[in-house]
Amino acid sequence: MDFDDTPEEASFRAHVRSVxxxxxxxxxxxxxxxxxxxxxxxxxxxxxxRVLAEAGLVGVPWxxxxxxxxxxxxxxAIVGQELGRARVPTLINHIGIxxxxxxxxxxxxxxxxxxxLARLLRADDVWCQLFSEPxxxxxLAALRTSAVRDGEDWVVNGQKVWTTLAHVADYGILLxxxxxxxxxHAGLTMFVVDMHAPGVTVRPLRQMSGGADFNEVFxxxxxxxxxxxxxxxxxxxxxALTTLMNERVAIGGAGSDIGPSPESLTAHxxxxxxxxxxxxxxxxxxxxxxxxxxxxxxxxxGYRRFTTLSQGGLxxxxxxxxxxxxxxxxxxxxxxxxxxxxxxxxxxxxxxxDDSWQRAQAYVPGIAIAGGTDQVLRNILGERVLGLPPEPxxxxxxxxxxxxxx
Amino acid sequence: xxxxxxxxxxDAAAGAxxxxxxxxxxxxxxxxxxxxxxxAPGRKALADIGxxxxxxxxxxxxxxxxxxxxxxxxEQAGAVLxxxxxxxxxxxxxxxxxxxxxxxxxxxxxAAIAVLDGPVTGSAPSLDAADATLFLGLxxxxxxxxxxxxxxxxxxxxxxxxxxxxxxxxxxLTEDAGELWARARQVGAVVMAAEDLGAxxxxxxxxxxxxxxxxxxxxxxxxxxxxxxxxxxAWVGVDQLxxxxxxxxxxxDDSPAELPLAAAAAKAYGAEVAERATETVVQVHGGIxxxxxxxxxxxxxxxxxxxxxxxxxxxxxxxxxxxxxxGALG
Numbered sequence: 001m002d003f004d005d006t007p008e009e010a011s012f013r014a015h016v017r018s019v020x021x022x023x024x025x026x027x028x029x030x031x032x033x034x035x036x037x038x039x040x041x042x043x044x045x046x047x048x049x050r051v052l053a054e055a056g057l058v059g060v061p062w063x064x065x066x067x068x069x070x071x072x073x074x075x076x077a078i079v080g081q082e083l084g085r086a087r088v089p090t091l092i093n094h095i096g097i098x099x100x101x102x103x104x105x106x107x108x109x110x111x112x113x114x115x116x117l118a119r120l121l122r123a124d125d126v127w128c129q130l131f132s133e134p135x136x137x138x139x140l141a142a143l144r145t146s147a148v149r150d151g152e153d154w155v156v157n158g159q160k161v162w163t164t165l166a167h168v169a170d171y172g173i174l175l176x177x178x179x180x181x182x183x184x185h186a187g188l189t190m191f192v193v194d195m196h197a198p199g200v201t202v203r204p205l206r207q208m209s210g211g212a213d214f215n216e217v218f219x220x221x222x223x224x225x226x227x228x229x230x231x232x233x234x235x236x237x238x239x240a241l242t243t244l245m246n247e248r249v250a251i252g253g254a255g256s257d258i259g260p261s262p263e264s265l266t267a268h269x270x271x272x273x274x275x276x277x278x279x280x281x282x283x284x285x286x287x288x289x290x291x292x293x294x295x296x297x298x299x300x301x302g303y304r305r306f307t308t309l310s311q312g313g314l315x316x317x318x319x320x321x322x323x324x325x326x327x328x329x330x331x332x333x334x335x336x337x338x339x340x341x342x343x344x345x346x347x348x349x350x351x352x353x354d355d356s357w358q359r360a361q362a363y364v365p366g367i368a369i370a371g372g373t374d375q376v377l378r379n380i381l382g383e384r385v386l387g388l389p390p391e392p393x394x395x396x397x398x399x400x401x402x403x404x405x406x
Numbered sequence: 407x408x409x410x411x412x413x414x415x416x417d418a419a420a421g422a423x424x425x426x427x428x429x430x431x432x433x434x435x436x437x438x439x440x441x442x443x444x445x446a447p448g449r450k451a452l453a454d455i456g457x458x459x460x461x462x463x464x465x466x467x468x469x470x471x472x473x474x475x476x477x478x479x480x481e482q483a484g485a486v487l488x489x490x491x492x493x494x495x496x497x498x499x500x501x502x503x504x505x506x507x508x509x510x511x512x513x514x515x516x517a518a519i520a521v522l523d524g525p526v527t528g529s530a531p532s533l534d535a536a537d538a539t540l541f542l543g544l545x546x547x548x549x550x551x552x553x554x555x556x557x558x559x560x561x562x563x564x565x566x567x568x569x570x571x572x573x574x575x576x577x578x579l580t581e582d583a584g585e586l587w588a589r590a591r592q593v594g595a596v597v598m599a600a601e602d603l604g605a606x607x608x609x610x611x612x613x614x615x616x617x618x619x620x621x622x623x624x625x626x627x628x629x630x631x632x633x634x635x636x637x638x639x640a641w642v643g644v645d646q647l648x649x650x651x652x653x654x655x656x657x658x659d660d661s662p663a664e665l666p667l668a669a670a671a672a673k674a675y676g677a678e679v680a681e682r683a684t685e686t687v688v689q690v691h692g693g694i695x696x697x698x699x700x701x702x703x704x705x706x707x708x709x710x711x712x713x714x715x716x717x718x719x720x721x722x723x724x725x726x727x728x729x730x731x732x733g734a735l736g
Contacts, residue, residue: 001474001656003407266730273731282724289723292730293650293671300649303409310407321642378638379631386614386637388628 003303005078006310012075016082019055026051029087032264033356035211036089038168039204045092049123052083052091059097059121066105067118073309095165096120096127100173102246104192107231107239112192116171128169129243130160130193130217137162138376140175141184141237142395145219147176147191154178154191154229156199156222162370166202166215169195174224175240178233180401187400188236192228199223209362247371258323258367259330260360262295265337268357272340280342287339291332298325317384320377327368334360409652415478422482425455430486435704438489438564444537445489445565453515457483457492461499461593462513466506468499473593473658477600477651484604487708489565490534491601493716497521497594501542501549501586505579508540508551521590523716526550526573531559533715535569543573549583552576563707566715589662592669595716596654599669599676602712603647606676606683609705610640613683613690620692633690640686643679650675667729674722677713684709 005013020027028044030036038045052058053067060076062068069075083091091097101120104112119125136142145158156176166172172193179187193200199222204212231239269288273281302322305315337357338345349355368374382388411419429447437443452458460476462468469475473496480492495512498519502509511517520538524530526545535541536558543550552575561568580586614637617628627633654668684706688695695702713719 001408001410001412001652002660003409005407009407262730263735266735269727270731285724285727286720288730289674289725289727292726292735293675293723296653296671297646297650297675300409300653301646303407304649306407307409311410318645321645324638324642325646375631375635378635381638381641382628382631382634386628386634386641388614388617388634388637389626391629391631392625 009074009078009310013078013082016057016079017086019052019057020082020086020088023051023055024086027086027088030089032087033260033360035359037211038092038165038213042092042168045089046123046126048088049091049093049121052088053122058091059101059117062101062105062117062121066101066113067121074306077306077309091123092165092168093120093123093126095129096125099129099243099246100127100171103173103190103230103239103243106242107190108192109227111227112230116192125170126165126168128163128166128172128195130163130166130172130174131240131243132162133159134161138373140240141188142400143175143177143188145174145176146180147178147189147224149178149226150223152226153223154189154226156191156193156219156224158219160217160219161205162214163202163217164214166195166217167204167212171195172217173230173243174219175236177400178236181399182234183397184395184400185237186234188240189233190230190236190239191224192230193219193222193224197222197224207363207366209359209366257295257299257329258326259364260333260337260356262292262299262333265291265295265333268337268340272342276340276342284336284340287332287336291329291336294325294329294332298322298329301325317380320372320380321385323372324374324377324381327364327374330360330367331364334364337361409649411474411478411652415475418475419478419482422457422479423485426482426486426488430488432487432701432704435487435489435563435565436701439561439704439707441564445567447488449490449515449518449537452488452490452492452495453513456513458495458515459499459509459513460492461496462502462509463506466502466509466513468509468513472655473596474652474655477597477655480597480600481604481607481651484601484708485608487563487565487605487704490537490567491598493594493597493601494520494534496597497590498542500590500593501579501583503586505551508579511540520567520571521594522554522571522573526554526571526576529571531568531570534567535571536567538567538569538571541571541573542579543571543576544583544587545573545576545578547582547584548578549580549586550576551579563704563711565708566711568711589665591716592665593658595669595673595722596651596658596665598712598716599647599654599672600651602676602680602709603644603651605705605708605712606640606647606680607644609680609683609687609702610637610644612702612705613637613640613687617690627690636686637690640679640683643675643682647672647675647679664734667726667734670717670722670725670729673716674719674726677709677719677722680709681713 028048059068060071064070133143147154147156174191174193178189199220201218206212344350434446459468460471464470517540518538519540520535522529522532522543526543541554552573554571554573556569558569650672654672657664657668688702
């Protein structure tokens with residue numbers, strides 16, 4: 001057991017650091033916890049990713065023929081750690097890199113792969129994932145956006161929602177219903193959609209935390225050529241599972257913190273504890289201690305998953321526990337951070353204008369919902385890890401058009 | 407990074423599981439609670455298989471192993487509520503670093519040693535003191551060894567062998583032993599977290615087994631999300647506790663500067679996880695889980711006792727916060 005890099009990992013890390021240093025002036029840097037608005041900083045974010053891609057640090061585990069480096073998931077994780085350390089913000093195309101790209105690699109045609117993948121890595125095109133709808137969140141296969149065949153095209157009508165980055169995206173992977181007479185999972189088909197096509201309307205949604213990272217997207221008679229289909233008609237669910245499996249690898253994996261880091265809480269406590277009354281300090285230290293323990297428990301569990309990757313394994317369903325644990329820790333860390341503000345904790349920002357802890361607090365409910373709600377993750381763990389049976393379902397085999405009734 | 411057990415440690419865990427499963431029926435914990443027996447497997451069996459000397463140096467007749475080696479065995483001991491505790495062996499091995507003759511007697515079981523918490527003139531209820539004959543204590547900053555008068559109270563968890571002790575003879579082993587004492591207590595806290603890990607893990611398994619069989623309203627209760635999610639939360643706690651136990655045990659040998667914070671984190675989290683898991687197993691069983699005949703309360707008792715031994719969560723959470731603020735997280 002050791003927490004050091006292997007010699008190969010250490011030399012790769014050194015390489016990454018030197019690349020980040022060499023190109024520092026061309027990269028966007030932000031303060032820890034500073035929000036980065038994709039719309040207002042779109043150009044800088046795209047440039048940053050392009051520079052990193054040209055230096056070979058984007059899509060590291062992708063095959064070389066698609067613009068990747070043929071590297072490992074561990075190398076990818078190391079790049080992520082070093083970007084965080086250098087305070088380079090999350091890559092603008094993280095949805096494309098983590099989810100859309102792998103789906104195109106697995107299910108796209110040669111023509112789609114050659115047209116899309118290299119540009120995706122360079123952020124020449126930004127991608128989004130058009131899955132959730134107003135009537136289908138956790139129950140994704142209940143989606144209603146329809147695609148109807150018309151000659152060489154499909155005509156799409158419907159609405160997607162909670163679509164991260166749609167407001168800056170050039171392309172999206174779009175899950176549609178093409179056969180409502182088949183059971184819900186069997187009548188779906190996946191496409192690549194041009195977000196600039198006529199009939200696509202994007203409206204940003206403002207979150208309870210104040211920012212606007214995601215959107216609702218309307219499709220009105222949008223025509224998609226059949227050549228932009230991913231997988232066979234009716235195979236959309238299987239294609240979507242590729243995307244979702246990659247999402248699970250991307251979120252809450254290898255020891256990265258989901259919310260504010262334990263180090264940021266510690267620094268904040270060092271700053272703020274002395275200003276509290278002695279009896280408040282006792283309680284605040286309890287809250288800080290509890291939050292740090294939860295954070296460290298999630299972090300070191302992530303290190304075990306990282307070790308699995310490092311030994312060539314893939315994360316199993318137990319990786320869902322990483323997001324659950326990370327979310328629980330994020331909640332405690334944000335709460336302790338706010339409580340340390342003392343009397344100012346009831347305001348939206350402190351007197352000096354800093355609102356980072358208030359923002360972290362208002363972001364936590366979103367973490368517990370996005371990328372698998374806490375409840376869906378508990379079902380996955382209960383069923384696939386503990387072997388408990390699923391709740392009975394009445395809608396699985398009936399035609400979707402019957403509304404789930406047999 | 408390689409944050410995983412070695413093959414040798416996995417083999418040791420498998421061997422320990424076999425030993426404890428074969429030598430410690432849960433009926434032993436029950437009999438001890440009813441005043442009708444002693445904790446199993448007992449000191450002699452633990453000494454004979456070498457578990458009391460895992461961290462005792464080879465020169466003193468031990469295995470010269472690491473705290474992590476001991477922790478993987480302790481997890482298996484916790485799973486069956488074995489007694490006496492490997493916490494005592496771990497803590498005494500640290501305290502006896504300068505007394506190889508006594509360390510040898512610890513390892514071979516020829517001395518029944520317990521470590522006292524609180525004043526040596528009248529200790530707090532201390533682990534494995536009930537059947538011990540030789541006591542280690544902290545007396546005015548010095549580590550002392552000697553005999554004592556033992557007063558066990560009515561047990562909540564008889565496998566812990568708790569008793570108050572008034573030392574009747576005292577010999578100084580180490581002057582100015584404050585730091586040594588603190589380190590021994592931290593190592594003890596890590597090993598207790600490992601035993602809690604084993605107990606919590608077993609409690610979750612018991613709950614899952616029952617939830618797969620018991621039917622209500624026409625289907626097994628584990629299919630209901632209300633039951634499933636309780637078990638999952640308990641399991642996630644166990645999975646994360648394993649990470650903290652491994653980290654803290656590793657730190658004890660390989661990164662002593664991290665030990666105080668890691669040990670406090672593991673102990674505080676272990677207390678919480680064991681309590682949640684054992685309360686969950688009672689609840690999942692419903693009425694039968696509340697009966698004296700069912701084994702669930704034996705695990706529940708272990709959790710309710712352990713959470714207060716070697717410092718409660720409030721003490722350890724405070725330590726984590728203080729150490730972090732003082733720079734322990736880097």
